[in-house]
Amino acid sequence: MFKGADPLIRAMRRALAAAAAALAAALAAALILAPRGAGASLAPTVGVSVLVDGVPQPAPTYFDTATLAPLALALFPTENNRFAGLGTGVPAVWARYPDPYRTYWGMAGHSARAWYANLRPPPFILANSTGILLSITGTLDPAECVDPSGVNSRFRKLMTATRVTSLEVTSSRRDPMKGTLWGGITVVNGPDAFTRPPDWGEPISVVYQFHFKDDQVFTVNFVKVFFAWLFNSEYGRVNVTATDGSTVLFDPMGDNVPIVTYIVVGDGQASFSRDAYRVAHEIARAEPSVQVEGGLALSTVFVFDRDVTVTEAAVYVKLGGGKEIMLLYYVYPQPVTVRADRPFVVAFPINFPFG
Amino acid sequence: MKRLLPVVGALLLLALLLPLRPTPAPRSAQPKVKVGAFVEGRIYVFVDGELRYSGRMHSFVWEFATRELAARVFPVPWTGEWADQLLMAWGVSDDSQGLRAATMSLKDTGGSAWGSAALDPPAFAESGFSVSASFTAPYDTNISVVEIHHPGTDVSYGDSTVYPYVFHELMVRDFMGSPVPVASGSRVTVTYDFTFTSDQPELRYEIFTYNWYRMFAAWLYNAENGKVYVTTTDGSQALVDPTRPTWNSAARNVPVDTYIVVGDGQTVFSKSVYRVAREVARARPEVFYDSRPPPAGSVVVSRAFVFDRDVNVTEVAVYVKLTDGREVMLLYYVPDEPVAVKAGQPFTVTFRVYLVPGL
Numbered sequence: 001m002f003k004g005a006d007p008l009i010r011a012m013r014r015a016l017a018a019a020a021a022a023l024a025a026a027l028a029a030a031l032i033l034a035p036r037g038a039g040a041s042l043a044p045t046v047g048v049s050v051l052v053d054g055v056p057q058p059a060p061t062y063f064d065t066a067t068l069a070p071l072a073l074a075l076f077p078t079e080n081n082r083f084a085g086l087g088t089g090v091p092a093v094w095a096r097y098p099d100p101y102r103t104y105w106g107m108a109g110h111s112a113r114a115w116y117a118n119l120r121p122p123p124f125i126l127a128n129s130t131g132i133l134l135s136i137t138g139t140l141d142p143a144e145c146v147d148p149s150g151v152n153s154r155f156r157k158l159m160t161a162t163r164v165t166s167l168e169v170t171s172s173r174r175d176p177m178k179g180t181l182w183g184g185i186t187v188v189n190g191p192d193a194f195t196r197p198p199d200w201g202e203p204i205s206v207v208y209q210f211h212f213k214d215d216q217v218f219t220v221n222f223v224k225v226f227f228a229w230l231f232n233s234e235y236g237r238v239n240v241t242a243t244d245g246s247t248v249l250f251d252p253m254g255d256n257v258p259i260v261t262y263i264v265v266g267d268g269q270a271s272f273s274r275d276a277y278r279v280a281h282e283i284a285r286a287e288p289s290v291q292v293e294g295g296l297a298l299s300t301v302f303v304f305d306r307d308v309t310v311t312e313a314a315v316y317v318k319l320g321g322g323k324e325i326m327l328l329y330y331v332y333p334q335p336v337t338v339r340a341d342r343p344f345v346v347a348f349p350i351n352f353p354f355g
Numbered sequence: 356m357k358r359l360l361p362v363v364g365a366l367l368l369l370a371l372l373l374p375l376r377p378t379p380a381p382r383s384a385q386p387k388v389k390v391g392a393f394v395e396g397r398i399y400v401f402v403d404g405e406l407r408y409s410g411r412m413h414s415f416v417w418e419f420a421t422r423e424l425a426a427r428v429f430p431v432p433w434t435g436e437w438a439d440q441l442l443m444a445w446g447v448s449d450d451s452q453g454l455r456a457a458t459m460s461l462k463d464t465g466g467s468a469w470g471s472a473a474l475d476p477p478a479f480a481e482s483g484f485s486v487s488a489s490f491t492a493p494y495d496t497n498i499s500v501v502e503i504h505h506p507g508t509d510v511s512y513g514d515s516t517v518y519p520y521v522f523h524e525l526m527v528r529d530f531m532g533s534p535v536p537v538a539s540g541s542r543v544t545v546t547y548d549f550t551f552t553s554d555q556p557e558l559r560y561e562i563f564t565y566n567w568y569r570m571f572a573a574w575l576y577n578a579e580n581g582k583v584y585v586t587t588t589d590g591s592q593a594l595v596d597p598t599r600p601t602w603n604s605a606a607r608n609v610p611v612d613t614y615i616v617v618g619d620g621q622t623v624f625s626k627s628v629y630r631v632a633r634e635v636a637r638a639r640p641e642v643f644y645d646s647r648p649p650p651a652g653s654v655v656v657s658r659a660f661v662f663d664r665d666v667n668v669t670e671v672a673v674y675v676k677l678t679d680g681r682e683v684m685l686l687y688y689v690p691d692e693p694v695a696v697k698a699g700q701p702f703t704v705t706f707r708v709y710l711v712p713g714l
Contacts, residue, residue: 051385051701053385053703054385054386054387054701054703055385120431120638120639120640120641120658121638121639122638124660124661124662124663125663126661126662126663126664126698126699127663133661133699135661135699135701137638137658137659137660137661137701138641138659139640139641139657139658139659203641203643203655203657203705205385205387205657205659205701205703206659207659207661207701209661209699
């Protein structure tokens with residue numbers, strides 16, 4: 001689990017140094033909380049791209065604050081829901097109930113009309129030292145495409161459309177207050193136009209690729225849970241690795257979803273791995289505060305009653321079934337010595353560039 | 356003049372090099388496997404043992420047949436409303452009266468049906484399978500139209516009660532090029548030879564396995580006389596049984612889920628192959644029924660994959676999972692050359708089965 005520390009640490013040093021200036025603004029809020037403490041300074045980024053029949057499309061827009069709030073509430077719940085920027089009635093909870101006709105999500109192409117295709121598992125996940133790539137694929141129905149010949153009267157009503165003008169990805173949500181469906185969240189809006197008009201009768205292959213870029217932080221567990229949140233249906237069921245090393249089913253349709261969030265720090269001999277599932281040696285944990293303005297950030301302040309040497313920090317969530325899973329993980333390039341009674345800030349900001 | 360020579364030379368050299376500019380890269384470098392093949396065949400009419408008619412069949416009720424084939428043979432959960440209807444479910448219940456078999460009907464030039472008989476069980480051969488039915492002419496007549504029906508189930512609603520009913524679905528209809536006269540008392544046998552290769556070179560992909568023959572027959576019959584054995588991916592034999600105990604229960608052993616499977620094993624195509632040599636990935640596909648009018652009606656099974664490492668794809672297949680949990684490989688394709696797919700690069704697999712349409 002904790003192999004290959006040296007190359008990663010060297011790479012991290014270089015990358016962190018280069019990113020430090022750009023991250024200063026994002027970190028400022030966290031550092032202000034504890035001007036005398038040492039902070040964990042991380043800025044992983046989530047992006048998305050779209051390919052239609054293998055052809056890259058114009059950059060879509062995605063993840064506005066209205067999307068991040070439900071994401072934060074679903075993935076990182078805290079007992080007090082201390083989320084800045086959240087309104088009331090945020091439709092972010094997990095599906096929980098079998099509802100096959102309404103909890104699907106799909107892609108829609110808009111022209112004279114829209115059409116939808118269910119997106120199906122499995123998640124395709126590619127992890128390496130620069131990040132994790134999550135690919136979800138769908139195929140639009142050729143029978144819904146435009147008949148350029150106009151021969152078939154059944155489809156003549158679609159003849160006003162000569163090309164697909166946009167795609168979007170939406171996911172149905174349930175209103176936690178009413179127990180009813182709230183409607184779809186547009187996670188990804190765009191691209192604005194296909195570069196390839198659909199050929200009559202030919203299926204259109206659409207691939208959305210979410211890029212989780214960082215030097216560290218994102219684990220495969222996190223990307224799987226993100227996938228489960230996107231699908232939020234029985235198709236979002238996915239196996240994750242718990243902190244005890246066991247495999248558990250993360251189930252949007254059941255109760256095995258996050259109920260409590262912790263930031264955990266440790267002093268173990270650790271190295272970062274995408275497959276890491278726990279800190280090497282935990283010394284403290286605390287519920288973080290969660291901000292969703294201008295991105296997503298989890299942060300908390302630790303004060304120790306003795307001098308400690310922190311080597312690692314992580315975000316754990318406890319599932320309804322009782323197991324804990326580690327979603328975010330960071331190993332400091334150098335151990336950080338924290339004096340007793342001095343505040344020590346740990347912040348996990350995640351950038352969402354909003355397209 | 357001497358000073359101009361190098362300039363002229365350079366211009367000439369430039370002119371020569373211009374055509375050597377690299378051509379623009381294709382817009383889509385996405386690796387893919389896209390294959391299709393026809394279900395087709397011939398129809399034979401024997402009167403008192405003598406062959407009286409032979410012709411190419413042109414045959415399936417195109418809109419209904421493609422939809423049924425997609426929904427029943429390649430079921431995928433939540434394919435869409437069209438696949439969730441009872442109409443699209445396999446089989447006929449044990450308690451249905453008199454409508455439990457696939458049948459063949461003969462009509463004369465006036466459109467009057469003068470013969471109807473249950474199909475004999477399918478007879479399998481190397482290139483496909485045959486279905487036959489025999490009749491005795493009740494009077495002097497002719498054969499102008501041949502139809503194959505299979506039973507289906509639907510419900511009607513009234514007084515808060517659901518009333519199931521069984522009906523015969525018209526699946527195949529063929530018009531004779533010229534009516535075949537039949538004398539009263541003559542013994543008539545009509546045979547369909549369904550074949551699974553194409554005479555259209557661009558669609559002559561080898562994708563159909565022996566398992567496909569059998570599953571297709573089970574689909575065509577959709578009844579008691581359409582039970583067939585297939586070879587599952589573990590090498591065992593499984594009985595595909597489209598019958599169901601009651602109208603609102605599931606069929607006993609039919610496809611309930613579908614996967615496109617990708618492999619990188621060392622392999623060659625064979626109709627008797629029942630699994631990929633080495634599986635790399637699998638995923639539920641999107642399944643469409645493309646019910647456009649002749650000659651394009653087809654069923655499309657398609658899915659894009661993204662691998663976490665470089666893969667040389669040597670084989671792709673369509674598996675279906677049966678009610679009893681075992682899996683059956685129906686379609687199989689071995690590309691002439693391995694398809695190189697890089698990690699993170701989308702790779703699309705599309706299978707297309709064309710039904711020879713008649714209406």
